[in-house]
Amino acid sequence: MKSRKINTQNIIKQYESGVSNYSKSTYDIGLWESEKTVLLNYFKKSDRILDIGCGTGRTSFGLYQLGYINLSCFDITPGMIEAAKCIAETKGVDINFSVDDVTQMSFENESFDAAFFSFNGLMSIPQSTNRATALNQINRILKPNSYFIFTTHDRHAELDFLAYWQEEKRRWAAGKQDQRLYEFGDRLAMSKNENTEIYIHIPSVDEVTLAIQKAGFTLVETFYRSEQFDESDQVKAFSGECRFWVLRKA
């Protein structure tokens, strides 16, 4: 039988199973030190900010607490948004949460001053063409010179996985890769927090650099989290390593 490619419904299903874990992180963890520092560096308190793939609001409530109150937050997974709304009610905080897909969002052109897609969410969109559409859409809704910040894994920096990627390269060359995947760099693995298989694309720096240029962004800075921040053990257990990307709409 031919394997079905990973699709949006698979992604929603995988994140539905993570709702309780993400809810816990919203209460117990909030913004990471790295996120807090980068956001304060680039976003102005008066900015109209889009929190993309906000999950249960870990970053949204964190932003709000820092004084960023002009927020629109959305996620493709209905259970995440349901939980975010419950948490907002519990906290007595008025944040606008909605269900939406970043590749099809209907916000007006140039209507935001800043955008954030945290915790490798952009790379949980299957297929490079769809990730390119997401980047184009984000560029479209931002005003000129606005910042867009996101994170990804880094295929060449994660030393424990170098042998895995060498083997994976051989499998792709021989056509023996998991047929549910689209491109080299795609990975399906059991989640350490939830009992489900998680899809994520693990990019190279060159690949992301090219994609952001094509979408009309200028790279302001990129760094590997551990180069600049020593996060708490709790944050490290929740999130693992990642690379930050700070872009400006050209």
Ligand SMILES: C[S@@+](CC[C@H](N)C(=O)[O-])C[C@H]1O[C@@H](n2cnc3c(N)ncnc32)[C@H](O)[C@@H]1O
């Ligand atoms: C790794 S989780 C991060 C959640 C939250 N930002 C956090 O850091 O706690 C990635 C999130 O991106 C969302 N997501 C994936 N594809 C999306 C899409 N096309 N549009 C909007 N959200 C999406 C998922 O539903 C998931 O909640």
